[in-house]
Amino acid sequence: MPTSSQSDIDHAARARDVLGFSRWWQVAAAAVMMGLISPYQYVWSSIESPIARSLALDPTALGFVFTLFVVFQAGSQFPVGWYRDRHGPRGLTLLAGLLAGGGYVGLAYATEVWQLYLLYSLGAVGVGIVYTVAVNTALKWFPDRRGLTTGVGTMAFAAGSALFIPYVRTNATVAGYPDVLRNMGLLIGVGLLVGALVLRDPPSGWADASDEGDEAAAESADAEETTDRAAEADRAETDGGATLTAGKQYTTREMLRTWQFWLMYAMFVFVSGAGLMLTAKSVSFAQNVGLNAVTATISATLIPIAGGIGRLVVGDLSDRVDRERAMAVSFTLCGIGLLAVVWFGVTNTVVGFLAAVAITAFFWSPQYTLFPSVVGDYYGQEHSSANYALLYSGKMWGGVFGGGVAGWLVTQTGWPTAFAIGGGFAVLAGLAAVLLREPSE
Template sequence: MSDDSSAIEYADRAQDVLGFSRWWQIVAAAGMMAAVSPYQYVWSSIEGPLAERLDIALPALGAVFSFYVVFQSLSQFPAGWWRDRRGPGVLTFLAALLAGGGYIGLAYATELWQLYVLYSLGSIGVGIIYTIAVNTAVKWFPDRTGLTTGIGTMAFAGGSALVVPYVRANATVAAYADVLRNVGIAILAILLVGSVLLRDPPDDWLGIDEDTDTDSLAASVRGRAYTTREMLKTWQFWLLYAMFIAAAGADLIVIANIVRFAEHVGFAAIIATIAATLLPLAAGVSRMILGEVSDRFPRKRVMAVSFVLAGIFRFALIGAGQISADFVFVLMVLLAMFFSSPLYVYFPSLMADYYGSENSSSNYAVLYTAKVGGGVFAGTAAGYLVATLGWIPTFAIGGGLAVAAGLAALVLRPPAGSGLEADAAVAAD
């Protein structure tokens, strides 16, 4: 992490550009992330009423979550490319229409294909907001990347904590349409406000020239600004890509299936509700806490320890379920999510350190497509594994993926010309 004098300089320069504190950009980004979070974190609570109302088998709805992950992930590269060149305004307005309209449309859906289309369109809006919000932190806070991306992604996880109890209490066959419509209207309104507030810093906002002491600059601005094509030629990117698939798969299988897993091992509905409600809180808080830790200590080491612990606690929650220890089960769910969910902080921060902040939106968006692999595992593949192997082995595979991602982090080395390459050489000496 940069020293205090460096941090104050970044803040002063941002104040000169914006006319107000750069932290308001993070507030706006976090608010929008919270608004679109129901697409990921509320799905497990609404799929039951939807299936019953439309007379659709639950396995058929499993593909909806897979579609969400695919479209939310793949939409980020074109959105990131546009944002790096044209700014966030128009994109955020489009995302408001897609994400808000998608949830409102669910209230009126009568066929399975309509669910697929509406959730997929809404997911594109979520993807746009996600890449804009995360990279707003990267662009305005090169000195506090871990903390600020942590705040944004914390809002994405924790924002739904207010929505889950509301949905669980009211998403009956008779009332679910009103619930979906109300959530959609809230999403639309918040994103429209965000589209007015967000902006990007100008290219020369830091005033870097040949006389600037680059050693005092954050890694994301002192190193080489990799283009996406150049980034794809480095082995580090492909290792990060594989790690992202494994870590996201482990993360999403718990998010998408925790209610059904709790019911499978025999816990009462209240235990499933508590786990589903507290899960996004644990995921959200961890992103801010461990994001700050990753600013203060070597990021890849924090990542390695975090993912290994995430895997261990997944094995522990399986054990708690088998012995019907309800309190321990909820605690293990929270710890498992606490250590796995910061993947959405570690990866964008490390990408900025390795490949620079100039093209951060498009570069991280390419890496984020790895979430498709994790989503397919959590949705379609997990459904197949549950049918053939059962819930316990399926969740155990998720634990193994988390541990593998943590061990792989130890192999990472900064690419040539990155802002961390000199630091790594000093550490090696």
């Protein structure tokens, strides 16, 4: 069996033969695009208030905007993934530039609340397209480094908003926000246009085929047999416990027949629900348990930063250890961290509260690196866009829990109990990960 470093060289060389340049440029383009669309999820809270004041609306009237964003961003990904697996990423990425860029430009001129809902939902579809394209670019070009490369892209989505926040908050006034939205919309549109020119998908089977074997196969049947054996060895090879290329390329229908998918779907809903609750309500929780406004603001700032770092660190680690074990540890620590948020919040321990928020985000966010990597490991890369997009749709239900259900729980049980329930869900997901194993063909 070749060493992992040798397998890296082989995949890099094969990709260079196809692309004419390093495959890392594909990941770099995907990461830049993810950073550009990140304000839709992470900056809304900063522009919600000036928009409401400009339109003379109660801020609660815009509360459903973020819920619609989660639904359309997650719900759009399966049809997008299905199309991308068959037609490539370029046309979709161009469409995403129009939707995500145009959505922000349109918001700058919105005068009615229904226009806000419509434009943010259209922008969410653009975000969903970019997310699907970016994550699966890593899965398709890096069967040997799935955890690291999906971590790079999803880290950019989490942490990229940190570059926008100072600019947005400085100009988050009734007079200033239209220019902010127009400028960000134009930047998103142009950036995605450039990204569309760079991205492309590898030919089918490129990672399994040996270049030397292909040449010999043209000369004799004996060489074809040798190539088949080499390809089979490639499929069986692992890098730190993670399969490089799955032997069977599962269609979405075949994937749905495996119990592993449904267990992962439940895990995805539980973990995303806990994390999205923290993302959406960390400031409100801090204020309602008696922490000061500065602490609440710092907690909200820590979430995308810690989450971005966690995606990269845990994603890279999962390439070197058993990926299911990485899931179990990460999700369990996420749940324990959220329980610690409750404890330190109730006891008004500022340093402990902020540390707990950072730990929770650090170990929650890697779900967006670990799940696509496991989908690639278990079900192959040929249909990875559609397969992971279907799993990612669990974010819709996680968003419902983190938003509406969490709000209901707060009114029925109080803030500490609602957050503790979210922590319990994350721990359950971590325990469930122990049961995962690769499906048998």
